[in-house]
Amino acid sequence: MCTGSEPSSPGIGAGTITAAVRALVPSHPACAEALALAKASLPASILYHSFRVYMYAQAFFRIFQDGDTPKTPTSTAEGNGNGNANANGNGDAATRYDTRTPAHVLFVACILHDVGTGQDHDSIPERFEVVSADVAARVLRKHGIGEAAIRDAWLAMSLHTSPGIAERLGGTIRALRLAVRADFGSYPAPPPEMLPGGVETMNMIRWKLPRLEIEKDLGDAVVRQAVMDPQKAPGSSWPGDLLRAKRAEPEWEGVSKAF
DSSP: OOOTTSOOOOOBTOOOOOHHHHTTSOSOHHHHHHHHHHHHHSBHHHHHHHHHHHHHHHHHHHHHHTTOOOOOOSOOOTTOOOTTSOTTOSTTTTGGGOOOOOHHHHHHHHHTTTGGGSGGGTTSOSOHHHHHHHHHHHHHHHTTOOHHHHHHHHHHHHTTTOTTTHHHHOHHHHHHHHHHHHHHTSSOOOOGGGSTTHHHHHHHHHHHSOOTTHHHHHHHHHHHHHHHOGGGSOTTSHHHHHHHHHHHOTTOOSSOTTO
């Protein structure tokens, strides 16, 4: 949660990606385009969150390939965390879908998973998750990525706020969902040794990709669009929950109570 002592978030286009952080980006033109798009469209807090999600998603691929299932605490976060949803589901339903996604496809999916909250997409009458997935699909298709990989990325992005569903589908879909939850505290963060670069990468995440006011900024961005166009916030969705909370207490200026 945000407190009065936390730094305010730089605005849209103000996020800084240092050379050390940029070195973690896969060397692929789709990644360069996706990063530039995210940087131009998002405030620093959401940009840094998206980069942390990429790092965590890589770790979750490694964790589940090693057969280790972290325990799931009861909490809520982006998409209403649903702590009772086991990451592996019942039986091996999720593991059947655990094909490893190329790093460049995973990066595009993660760095753009919230880009639909940007002002450029205000007029599209779709949930931000779907808008984000459509943007990523266009970037990937432009750079010759196969349709199976594009569909995998699209599903991971569009379902990343769907508790109890994404966790059961495995692969990219589960990795992105758990990475988002880990960044918001409703799922255990991967241990440093599972991150590419280990402890050094964890320290980089902490110091070069600060949280700023991510919970407030993301919640406010979703609500801003939903107020303008309620089609962006269907009743049974996470955006819908945020919109209901805003309508119930329109004077509330803190982090959404539905976040």
